[in-house]
Amino acid sequence: MNPAMTVVVLALIWAAITGTFSGLNLLLGAAIGIVAVLLLRKNLGPPRRFRQLRNAASLAALFLYELAASAVRVAIVVLTPDMKSALKPAIIAFPLSVKSDAEITLLANLITLTPGTLSVDVSEDRSLLYVHALNFGTREGLIADIAGGFEAKVREVYS
Amino acid sequence: MSPADALSLATLIALVMLGLALLISVVRIIIGPTLGDRVLALDLMTVIAMGFVGTIAIRTGLMLYLDIAIALALLGFLATVAFARYILSRAAMRKGDAP
Amino acid sequence: MIAAIAIYAGCILLLLGALFSLIAAIGVVRLPDLYTRMHAASKAGAVGGGLVLLAVALLCFDVGVGLRAIIGFVFLLLTTPVSAHLLARASYRTTDQLQMKMVVDELKTKGGPNSAA
Numbered sequence: 397m398n399p400a401m402t403v404v405v406l407a408l409i410w411a412a413i414t415g416t417f418s419g420l421n422l423l424l425g426a427a428i429g430i431v432a433v434l435l436l437r438k439n440l441g442p443p444r445r446f447r448q449l450r451n452a453a454s455l456a457a458l459f460l461y462e463l464a465a466s467a468v469r470v471a472i473v474v475l476t477p478d479m480k481s482a483l484k485p486a487i488i489a490f491p492l493s494v495k496s497d498a499e500i501t502l503l504a505n506l507i508t509l510t511p512g513t514l515s516v517d518v519s520e521d522r523s524l525l526y527v528h529a530l531n532f533g534t535r536e537g538l539i540a541d542i543a544g545g546f547e548a549k550v551r552e553v554y555s
Numbered sequence: 556m557s558p559a560d561a562l563s564l565a566t567l568i569a570l571v572m573l574g575l576a577l578l579i580s581v582v583r584i585i586i587g588p589t590l591g592d593r594v595l596a597l598d599l600m601t602v603i604a605m606g607f608v609g610t611i612a613i614r615t616g617l618m619l620y621l622d623i624a625i626a627l628a629l630l631g632f633l634a635t636v637a638f639a640r641y642i643l644s645r646a647a648m649r650k651g652d653a654p
Numbered sequence: 655m656i657a658a659i660a661i662y663a664g665c666i667l668l669l670l671g672a673l674f675s676l677i678a679a680i681g682v683v684r685l686p687d688l689y690t691r692m693h694a695a696s697k698a699g700a701v702g703g704g705l706v707l708l709a710v711a712l713l714c715f716d717v718g719v720g721l722r723a724i725i726g727f728v729f730l731l732l733t734t735p736v737s738a739h740l741l742a743r744a745s746y747r748t749t750d751q752l753q754m755k756m757v758v759d760e761l762k763t764k765g766g767p768n769s770a771a
Binding site: 485 | 685687722734
């Protein structure tokens with residue numbers, strides 16, 4: 397999205413949140429949007445193309461499905477009578493193949509809201525993401541799971 | 556059961572469950588054992604309280620309550636971020652004191 | 655007719671949301687250490703609160719209010735993992751790791767977390 401589009405979208409979101417779509421309110425939203433874009437212009441990436449938007453939508457769909465699955469799985473673990481045997485907590489170092497700040501942030505947030513995993517820390521050279529697993533099976537299985545699922549999708553969105 | 560009856564029953568049950576959830580999370584805030592546990596329970600409590608206020612918005616039909624719910628979610632997020640930074644800076648200060 | 659279906663669906667969403675919130679609270683009390691508790695609070699908690707907001711969006715029959723509720727839902731999903739991650743990171747550097755019962759801890763074996771805050 398270019399900056400002008402961002403301002404328009406921010407103004408529309410502002411109007412939606414405040415609940416009135418009057419001209420004055422839209423102008424106020426646009427003014428706040430311009431301030432936000434000016435403050436953040438260094439962090440805004442290059443313009444998005446349509447294909448990336450479609451990839452982002454498919455990522456969002458996958459995410460909503462995984463979120464529902466993860467909530468159900470946590471609920472099952474919490475409600476098991478002998479919880480100690482259902483738990484095998486571990487912290488695993490996941491080798492990152494995505495490099496930019498935005499990609500790592502997105503991936504870490506996605507990992508936190510998916511079944512059995514929680515991102516804890518990123519190593520200083522940005523090559524490792526430390527992931528806490530609720531029910532640890534094998535190291536290779538967990539890494540392959542993330543690399544083949546979310547990381548591939550995140551890379552598509554930013555490519 | 557008519558829709559209005561179902562709605563009033565569902566909101567009542569949801570309020571009872573959310574109230575129970577609030578009480579249970581208070582247990583974790585009291586027993587701790589670390590500051591991190593308490594902050595986590597407080598964060599969960601603000602999310603549950605947000606759900607509680609949202610349920611009240613449905614039950615009374617006053618949608619002003621929704622604004623309170625969203626503001627509560629924002630406040631909970633900011634409070635947790637501030638607490639996390641406080642935990643970090645406290646640890647840094649302790650390390651500085653130790654010889 | 656459609657309004658009735660929307661109301662019944664909203665009731666189901668509301669009850670599911672309340673149930674997940676309750677499970678999150680039970681999990682935070684029952685689970686053995688901070689990180690496993692964090693799983694319960696960040697996933698079940700976010701889904702619970704989010705479902706209640708979606709129920710509000712479905713039951714208010716007003717476009718402006720519904721949009722606001724959906725934006726609140728998105729906001730909740732964006733902020734919950736950030737706060738969970740920050741708290742996990744801060745706690746890892748401060749708490750004694752002996753009390754955490756973990757099968758493998760690669761964060762410790764590989765020289766510990768980076769010291770920069």
